[in-house]
Amino acid sequence: MQNLLTTEQLNSLKSEMKKKHRDLLVKRFFSNKLALFGSILMTVIVLLAIISPFFTSFTPYELDPVKRLQPPGAEHFFGTDNYGRDLFSRIVNGARVSLIIGFAVAIITSILGMIIGLYSAYYKKLDGVLMRISDGLMAFPAILLAIAIMASLGPRLENVIIALVIVFTPSVARTVRSAALVVKEQTYVEALRAQGASASRIIWLNIATNVLSPLIVQATFIFADSIIIEAALSFLGAGIPAPDPSWGNLLYDGKTVIFNAWWMTLFPGIAIMLSVFGLNLFGDGLRDLLDPHTTKAKK
Amino acid sequence: MKGYILRRLLSLIPVLFVVAVVVFLLMHITPGDPAAVILGPEASPDEIAELRENLGLNRPVTEQFVSWFGGVLQGDLGNSIFMKQPVLQAFFEHLGPTLSLAIMAQILAIVVAIPLGILAAKFRGSFLDQTFMGISLLGISIPSFLLGLFLILLVGVELKWLPVAGYKPLNDGLWNHIKYLILPAIALGSMQAALIARMTRSSMLDVLNANYIKTARSKGVKESFIVIKHTLRNAFIPILTIIGHTFGTLVAGAAVVETVFNIPGIGQLIINSVERRDFAVIQGSVLLIAVSYVLINLVIDLLYGVIDPRVRLGRK
Amino acid sequence: MSDLLLEVKNLKVHFDTENGRVTAVDDVSFSVKQGETVGVVGESGCGKSVTAESILRLLDEKHTNYEGNIFFQEKDILRFRYSELQKLRGNDISMIFQDPMSSLNPVYTVGNQIVEALLLHQNLTKKEAEEKAVDMLRLTGIPLPEKRVNEYPHELSGGMRQRVMIAMALSCKPKLLIADEPTTALDVTIQSQILDLIKDLKDEFNMGTIMITHDLGVVAEVCTKVVVMYLGQVIEEASVESIFSSPLHPYTQGLLKSIPHIEGPRDEKLYVIEGKVPTLNQIPAGCRFAPRCEFATDLCRTEKPQLDSYENDRKVRCWHFKEIQEKGGVMNGNRNESDKVRS
Numbered sequence: 001m002q003n004l005l006t007t008e009q010l011n012s013l014k015s016e017m018k019k020k021h022r023d024l025l026v027k028r029f030f031s032n033k034l035a036l037f038g039s040i041l042m043t044v045i046v047l048l049a050i051i052s053p054f055f056t057s058f059t060p061y062e063l064d065p066v067k068r069l070q071p072p073g074a075e076h077f078f079g080t081d082n083y084g085r086d087l088f089s090r091i092v093n094g095a096r097v098s099l100i101i102g103f104a105v106a107i108i109t110s111i112l113g114m115i116i117g118l119y120s121a122y123y124k125k126l127d128g129v130l131m132r133i134s135d136g137l138m139a140f141p142a143i144l145l146a147i148a149i150m151a152s153l154g155p156r157l158e159n160v161i162i163a164l165v166i167v168f169t170p171s172v173a174r175t176v177r178s179a180a181l182v183v184k185e186q187t188y189v190e191a192l193r194a195q196g197a198s199a200s201r202i203i204w205l206n207i208a209t210n211v212l213s214p215l216i217v218q219a220t221f222i223f224a225d226s227i228i229i230e231a232a233l234s235f236l237g238a239g240i241p242a243p244d245p246s247w248g249n250l251l252y253d254g255k256t257v258i259f260n261a262w263w264m265t266l267f268p269g270i271a272i273m274l275s276v277f278g279l280n281l282f283g284d285g286l287r288d289l290l291d292p293h294t295t296k297a298k299k
Numbered sequence: 300m301k302g303y304i305l306r307r308l309l310s311l312i313p314v315l316f317v318v319a320v321v322v323f324l325l326m327h328i329t330p331g332d333p334a335a336v337i338l339g340p341e342a343s344p345d346e347i348a349e350l351r352e353n354l355g356l357n358r359p360v361t362e363q364f365v366s367w368f369g370g371v372l373q374g375d376l377g378n379s380i381f382m383k384q385p386v387l388q389a390f391f392e393h394l395g396p397t398l399s400l401a402i403m404a405q406i407l408a409i410v411v412a413i414p415l416g417i418l419a420a421k422f423r424g425s426f427l428d429q430t431f432m433g434i435s436l437l438g439i440s441i442p443s444f445l446l447g448l449f450l451i452l453l454v455g456v457e458l459k460w461l462p463v464a465g466y467k468p469l470n471d472g473l474w475n476h477i478k479y480l481i482l483p484a485i486a487l488g489s490m491q492a493a494l495i496a497r498m499t500r501s502s503m504l505d506v507l508n509a510n511y512i513k514t515a516r517s518k519g520v521k522e523s524f525i526v527i528k529h530t531l532r533n534a535f536i537p538i539l540t541i542i543g544h545t546f547g548t549l550v551a552g553a554a555v556v557e558t559v560f561n562i563p564g565i566g567q568l569i570i571n572s573v574e575r576r577d578f579a580v581i582q583g584s585v586l587l588i589a590v591s592y593v594l595i596n597l598v599i600d601l602l603y604g605v606i607d608p609r610v611r612l613g614r615k
Numbered sequence: 616m617s618d619l620l621l622e623v624k625n626l627k628v629h630f631d632t633e634n635g636r637v638t639a640v641d642d643v644s645f646s647v648k649q650g651e652t653v654g655v656v657g658e659s660g661c662g663k664s665v666t667a668e669s670i671l672r673l674l675d676e677k678h679t680n681y682e683g684n685i686f687f688q689e690k691d692i693l694r695f696r697y698s699e700l701q702k703l704r705g706n707d708i709s710m711i712f713q714d715p716m717s718s719l720n721p722v723y724t725v726g727n728q729i730v731e732a733l734l735l736h737q738n739l740t741k742k743e744a745e746e747k748a749v750d751m752l753r754l755t756g757i758p759l760p761e762k763r764v765n766e767y768p769h770e771l772s773g774g775m776r777q778r779v780m781i782a783m784a785l786s787c788k789p790k791l792l793i794a795d796e797p798t799t800a801l802d803v804t805i806q807s808q809i810l811d812l813i814k815d816l817k818d819e820f821n822m823g824t825i826m827i828t829h830d831l832g833v834v835a836e837v838c839t840k841v842v843v844m845y846l847g848q849v850i851e852e853a854s855v856e857s858i859f860s861s862p863l864h865p866y867t868q869g870l871l872k873s874i875p876h877i878e879g880p881r882d883e884k885l886y887v888i889e890g891k892v893p894t895l896n897q898i899p900a901g902c903r904f905a906p907r908c909e910f911a912t913d914l915c916r917t918e919k920p921q922l923d924s925y926e927n928d929r930k931v932r933c934w935h936f937k938e939i940q941e942k943g944g945v946m947n948g949n950r951n952e953s954d955k956v957r958s
Contacts, residue, residue: 034433034436132313132314132317133317135313135314135317136313136314136315136316136317136318136320136321137317137321139314139317139318139547139589139590139592139593140318140321140547140585140588140589140592141547141548141550141551141552141588141589141592142548142551143548143551143552143554143555144547144550144551144554144569144585144588144589145321145585147554147569147570147573147581148322148325148569148581148582148585149325149328150573151325151572151573151576151578151581152325152326152328152329152578153328153329153330154329154330224440228442231442231444231445232442232444232555235444235555235558236555236558236570236573237570237573237574238570238573251444251445251448254448255448255559258448258451258452258456259456262452262456265448265449265451265452266449266452269445269448269449272442272445273437273440273441273445276440276441276442277436277437277440280436280439280440281436284436509717510712510714510717510718511717511718511719511720511721513673513712513718514710514712514718514719514720514780514783515720515731516671516673516704517671517673517704517705517709517710517712517784518704518705518709518731518732518735518783519700519701519702519703519704519705519706519732519735519736520701520705520731520735521701522697529720532722533720533721533722606722607721607722608721608722608767608769609721609767609769
């Protein structure tokens with residue numbers, strides 16, 4: 001016990017352990033086939049959304065009344081819609097709308113939810129007020145609240161994001177709060193407080209880093225839910241305004257001709273399904289990975 | 300038990316108050332003048348001014364809230380501008396189909412999901428388990444309105460087994476009533492079923508590992524009895540919770556599914572009101588659904604006490 | 616022998632895990648006679664609980680493989696069909712577990728749980744079973760049994776719950792009782808009460824009893840015969856008197872030395888068995904105790920010793936037990952040296 005480790009040695013030891021831990025996580029993630037499949041699915045969808053406008057031969061708005069409602073074929077991969085527009089390029093553009101909304105909502109709700117959750121975990125008085133508000137907001141079914149907000153704000157992409165942020169922030173705040181409460185009770189946080197560390201330092205440097213795992217997992221699921229709700233809103237006419245290609249709009253168009261043009265319902269539908277499925281698989285995998293409870297249960 | 304009920308009731312007051320505030324604010328977050336939005340671009344300034352006066356929009360916001368909230372407490376949710384009838388009346392006229400649909404979907408989900416969840420837990424890791432869980436994850440990934448569209452494509456357009464649109468009230472005969480609701484109920488109930496099945500499975504797994512299950516086995520209790528008597532009841536609280544928590548989603552989902560299948564329920568009422576900017580109807584319907592969601596979850600909380608004696612004593 | 620109740624013969628229990636097959640119990644043999652109390656002693660992880668649960672086949676059989684025999688009244692439990700097993704459990708052989716807090720189902724009254732056992736195995740009406748349940752509770756010394764019978768487990772204290780477990784286990788008058796660390800989770804004062812209760816009831820019912828424990832004090836109090844286990848094997852078997860007066864295996868000697876004595880000087884250092892129990896996937900090639908044994912020779916490290924009979928009723932698994940006995944067993948003296956090595 002004479003020669004204690006120097007700080008340097010300790011740090012290198014620490015980083016080595018961290019690396020080992022990270023390697024283990026990466027290994028486990030890749031051994032989880034479903035999660036891997038989910039992330040591949042998502043990568044493909046994102047890539048398609050980004051690069052395909054460069055090689056599709058049609059724009060999503062190009063009307064061609066002669067070629068209305070053509071079934072899938074060589075020229076139009078997924079067929080055409082009731083205005084003769086190319087369904088494939090509309091679906092790919094719809095993917096961009098969905099991904100932008102899903103990503104924006106996931107990021108903004110995470111930030112807002114983290115701030116609200118952390119501060120309500122730390123300050124008891126604030127907690128009472130904020131959590132009652134979030135209870136109240138969570139009493140509304142997500143889609144319904146989104147519809148009602150959209151009814152007031154008017155159909156626009158930005159408004160869809162605002163509505164979804166209002167809908168999902170309370171549940172994120174709750175998740176962060178409950179994770180933060182656990183950390184807050186731990187001895188080392190008590191010790192920090194006793195040392196006179198400032199509240200914001202404790203909150204952001206010590207508690208925040210420990211709530212990231214559940215937050216990331218939940219953000220993935222919110223991404224998926226946002227895609228679903230945006231599609232539903234647009235399908236109902238309360239989301240993205242009409243000529244823009246969003247998956248919900250495509251389904252709305254498809255429904256009017258469902259007995260004549262199956263492809264107009266099937267392909268956008270599959271697009272929604274695959275991206276949500278991919279995100280769910282990915283989220284499930286992440287949760288197994290980051291939450292020791294569920295990994296332990298698997299013997 | 301009485302103290303428990305009382306405490307739960309008291310805790311509802313702030314939640315319901317927040318619900319009311321949110322619903323009230325819905326109309327006031329509209330960019331610009333709500334009266335102008337309601338009447339549309341063709342309205343004359345006089346008409347707009349008159350509507351502003353009628354809606355009380357000229358008064359301070361707090362005053363507006365107090366009078367609106369006072370009305371709500373007395374059961375007055377305002378009047379539909381478009382339909383020229385009280386919101387409450389319009390709501391209850393459209394409630395029947397939605398309730399029928401939601402209940403059918405819920406029953407369908409429970410009847411399918413709980414046995415599947417139990418089987419998956421009992422045969423954990425087996426092919427059966429993995430298949431069920433894979434399907435359930437897929438089920439969670441298909442939103443109900445999309446599944447509805449797929450069902451119309453498959454059953455309505457291809458197979459022509461069941462009607463794909465419309466609604467027949469119960470007065471037209473039970474089978475007629477059910478026939479029109481089968482596809483919507485499947486569409487609506489499948490995500491619910493997937494959630495319940497997953498919760499049943501994980502909750503059953505937790506309990507199956509409990510020591511008292513080993514005790515029961517050591518007494519010579521039959522395996523089927525261990526699952527039904529000893530495990531299910533202990534596993535039921537999380538299952539019940541998820542059923543309660545997702546009931547709101549179910550009702551809201553019904554609103555969307557109704558549009559797919561042209562069912563004249565609350566969903567259509569709300570969607571039509573969104574198009575018509577009939578704010579009072581939207582506000583009233585959303586308020587009623589949120590309040591019923593809160594009350595349903597209260598009932599579920601109280602049911603915990605029936606299932607688990609430990610809750611009865613007020614311990615958590 | 617007609618009074619032979621249970622005979623475990625060359626029992627091996629393998630588990631199939633993610634990391635391959637693990638043998639938790641390796642060639643264990645012992646027997647229990649009617650009215651006899653056999654203690655099975657060892658550190659945690661030595662396979663004593665696995666052995667106990669094998670007797671009722673409570674382990675998850677999807678991942679478990681048995682070898683050998685467990686004869687109960689000359690019939691092999693390991694060859695039982697499932698329906699035979701159900702008739703055996705709780706009726707001929709009963710078991711009580713370590714943690715009375717979690718061993719009773721929280722959503723049923725204790726009466727309900729005792730009645731369940733009675734209705735399964737005995738031809739009783741529900742009413743008779745309920746009366747019997749009250750009788751059983753009274754027998755286990757629970758005050759106001761008529762009232763307690765309608766209470767839920769969480770309304771009872773730990774000691775009370777263990778009494779309920781005992782009442783339940785004995786309700787069908789089993790021929791064999793397996794008690795898996797029945798007092799470990801209880802307060803010290805309650806422990807001896809529960810042990811006394813088990814002892815009294817064992818005499819009253821004339822049962823064979825297997826007492827699984829890591830506590831040699833418990834063994835001294837209730838057992839007639841002791842089986843000492845180490846790393847999945849039986850390493851010594853003897854009567855309680857012989858074990859306490861002249862333990863043969865160095866491990867047993869170490870275990871006995873590590874018990875504090877009330878009479879001894881306070882500042883005397885307790886004996887410590889050096890090293891750690893190896894895990895089941897790194898079992899030593901020769902004698903399993905060799906890496907921790909102060910007498911280990913090359914023979915010990917390479918060749919597996921057998922469980923040999925000694926005198927008439929003793930068995931021991933050690934190459935050198937005779938020499939060790941002549942040397943006077945494990946010593947305090949040579950500890951100092953290794954103490955230095957450690958620090």
